[in-house]
Amino acid sequence: MKNTKTKIILSAIIFLSVAGFAGIVLAAGPFLYVSPASLTKTVGSTFGTSIGVNASGSKVCAVEGTLVFKNLSCQNITIASGATPQSSPTCSNPHFLIGVPSCTTADKVLFTVLVKAGNAGTASISLTGVDIIGEGVSVGSASISGNYTINAVPKPTPTPTPTPTTTPTTTPTTTPETITPQQEEATSTPVTPITPEANVAQASLLTAMMNILSFGTGKAWLAIIVIILIILALVILFFIGKKSRKKT
Numbered sequence: 001m002k003n004t005k006t007k008i009i010l011s012a013i014i015f016l017s018v019a020g021f022a023g024i025v026l027a028a029g030p031f032l033y034v035s036p037a038s039l040t041k042t043v044g045s046t047f048g049t050s051i052g053v054n055a056s057g058s059k060v061c062a063v064e065g066t067l068v069f070k071n072l073s074c075q076n077i078t079i080a081s082g083a084t085p086q087s088s089p090t091c092s093n094p095h096f097l098i099g100v101p102s103c104t105t106a107d108k109v110l111f112t113v114l115v116k117a118g119n120a121g122t123a124s125i126s127l128t129g130v131d132i133i134g135e136g137v138s139v140g141s142a143s144i145s146g147n148y149t150i151n152a153v154p155k156p157t158p159t160p161t162p163t164p165t166t167t168p169t170t171t172p173t174t175t176p177e178t179i180t181p182q183q184e185e186a187t188s189t190p191v192t193p194i195t196p197e198a199n200v201a202q203a204s205l206l207t208a209m210m211n212i213l214s215f216g217t218g219k220a221w222l223a224i225i226v227i228i229l230i231i232l233a234l235v236i237l238f239f240i241g242k243k244s245r246k247k248t
Contacts, residue, residue, distance in 0.1 A: 022244045025237045029141055030132045032065060034146030041117045042153050046075060048123060051147055052109040053100075053132065058139045061103040062086075063110060065130040066141070067094035071123035071150060075114040083110050096130075103135070120152040 026121050048134055048202065053063050067074075067089060074091035089096035089111065098110050117123060126145035 005073060005113070013051045030058045030060050031142035032127050032130055032132065033144040033145060034073060034082065034127070037144065037146050038148065039146070040151065042151050043117055043120055046116045046152065048112055048114050050109045050112045051078075051127075053104075054107045056104055058133050059105055060100060060101045060108075060132055061135060062099045062133040063131070064095065064113045064133070065127045066096070068126045069094075069115065069122060069124075070126070072115040072125065072148075073117040073118065075116055077111055077113050079111045080109045082108070085111075112171045117148075117150045120150050123148045123150050127239055154181065186209060 002045050030053060032051065035052060039047065041047055051067070053060055063148070074094065077089050077091060077094070079085050079088060079098070084099040084101055085095040085096065086099055087095060087128060096111070113125065124145050124147045127143040130141045130143045132140040132142075
């Protein structure tokens with residue numbers, strides 16, 4: 001009976017390990033991304049975003065897709081240096097086909113987009129029809145959108161008009177204040193910029209986890225089924241172990 005229990009446990013472990021390994025293999029692939037991935041702006045404000053490709057170690061020679069704007073109006077699109085557009089995206093026609101000279105196996109920005117925030121609520125820049133091309137073959141079609149929060153412009157608070165009062169005229173004595181270099185350094189607070197790579201890393205981690213559970217398909221329902229199967233396997237192992245203890 002002990003040998004039977006051991007075989008069942010080993011079989012379950014092997015099955016889960018193989019499934020997880022297969023998900024990781026399928027998840028490891030190039031993808032397009034929008035940076036920054038998240039941002040908070042006010043109605044009517046303009047801000048810049050960049051569209052890039054993360055090769056994830058694969059050789060990427062060209063990228064194709066179409067930009068989709070939600071609650072944002074495109075103002076301008078500029079191709080990045082080192083990218084060769086075969087079909088340049090414009091605000092009126094945001095489809096693009098961009099070549100990468102000598103290909104790349106690293107992260108590369110393809111172009112930048114200047115947009116204007118619309119109404120208060122949510123906004124996004126996403127990509128459709130994505131095709132990431134290697135040396136004559138497609139090597140991926142995944143993408144990560146940019147999702148933004150648009151807040152209403154705050155209304156100015158009216159300030160009350162002070163009542164003038166008559167005071168005696170005096171000649172104030174002012175003492176010049178000397179500011180030392182150490183005080184100037186203390187008043188300046190360095191601002192650490194948020195790099196596109198950090199957003200990409202976070203978004204990439206979420207995408208990788210979803211692809212692991214959905215065997216690289218990116219389908220949420222498949223990931224849910226895998227989680228349910230894992231829970232059922234654990235419950236079956238628990239009852240088998242409990243039944244074995246009763247018989248012994």
